[in-house]
């Protein structure tokens with residue numbers, strides 16, 4: 026019988042997280058085409074290499090002119106100007122605009138020298154012989170975007186670690202990054218253990234269930250920015266488990282297993298920790314679900330051994346694996362962002378350890394409310410799909426009551442400011 030099965034060193038979640046984050050080893054980077062970098066994590070600092078806009082830009086279709094020449098203009102008192110030229114987008118004006126003159130201009134085109142405002146075309150009337158009537162008094166600067174209004178050269182726009190989404194893609198394109206430096210996706214081997222597990226396409230059989238954890242975890246790996254490698258289910262034989270894990274260890278950046286970490290006779294990960302030459306960082310965390318979650322360091326890689334119960338597996342990944350994946354891809358905010366929300370129902374299940382309950386947030390009348398996503402037992406799988414947060418219920422016998430303001434950890438990553 027393994028000495029680790031019952032003799033467990035209890036750590037608080039914060040200690041466990043720090044122990045894991047201590048092993049952060051930054052991912053290598055690679056350059057990819059801009060169109061291929063969406064969803065990847067940026068590995069470079071993006072600094073503006075030119076102002077935006079880099080020329081005085083018209084915000085409307087209309088006429089560029091001198092505001093001082095429009096004093097008193099209105100629908101009843103039109104002012105006549107000579108039209109010098111037509112300036113489409115992408116071309117350079119050929120002459121200055123002087124007193125009594127206007128240049129017809131398109132939205133996004135370069136405002137000619139001499140002009141200090143642009144009147145919208147709706148406030149004008151085209152006259153014969155290259156003349157135009159102006160029906161509105163203009164002020165200096167009207168409808169002109171000055172050079173650098175949006176971005177000044179040297180402005181730091183994005184830091185490494187940021188996920189590249191639509192807005193980031195627009196910034197990269199604007200500043201000419203046809204190729205983008207991103208962190209390599211960490212390859213994460215996923216193993217489920219247990220002889221009760223069937224392949225997804227297998228018919229149900231007595232006592233057997235389909236392996237759902239491997240696919241749930243693969244999706245979590247992708248959400249965190251990694252590349253999952255789903256491995257065959259591990260057998261109940263510790264020597265074979267050791268062989269299978271060692272074989273993959275060199276080809277991946279980290280390994281996640283589920284099941285086999287508790288005190289049962291077939292809990293093979295516990296046996297592995299007994300016989301391996303790795304270092305066990307901890308094998309019990311003061312949290313529910315997932316208290317038997319164990320993490321080891323083996324041949325230069327972290328091995329996250331999550332509980333087999335789907336709820337515990339999900340929460341264990343979120344609280345330990347995701348922060349590590351974020352860390353190796355340059356994110357400074359590795360832990361989940363938190364907020365507070367009003368609990369809309371009693372949660373009376375007390376626990377010796379803090380509990381992380383799958384929750385669903387609701388915004389209503391300017392307040393944030395939260396409800397358990399469904400039944401919350403560690404063995405329950407179907408409520409995972411409805412969770413957008415984890416509700417923190419402190420340790421103690423009484424749980425939390427309706428209307429309590431509780432801490433919630435947000436599962437969807439908020440966009441960082443840089």
Ligand SMILES: Nc1nc2c(c(=O)[nH]1)N[C@H]1C(S)=C(S)[C@@H](COP(=O)(O)OP(=O)(O)OC[C@H]3O[C@@H](n4cnc5c(N)ncnc54)[C@H](O)[C@@H]3O)O[C@H]1N2
Pocket residue numbers: 217218219221222234235236237238239283284285286287288289292314315316317331332333334335337403404
């Ligand atoms: N005597 C005790 N029994 C248990 C304890 C304890 O302290 N003393 N702890 C319980 C807690 S808490 C948890 S959590 C589980 C953890 O067990 P394991 O991590 O060893 O997981 P398994 O026993 O392998 O499986 C548990 C449960 O989950 C199902 N499972 C496993 N893998 C998958 C998968 N890939 N997809 C879907 N479902 C999976 C498995 O069939 C079991 O039903 O131990 C408690 N017991």
Ligand code: MOO
Pocket residue numbers: 312313314315316317332334337403404
């Ligand atoms: O700690 Mo277990 O993971 O609650 O169900």
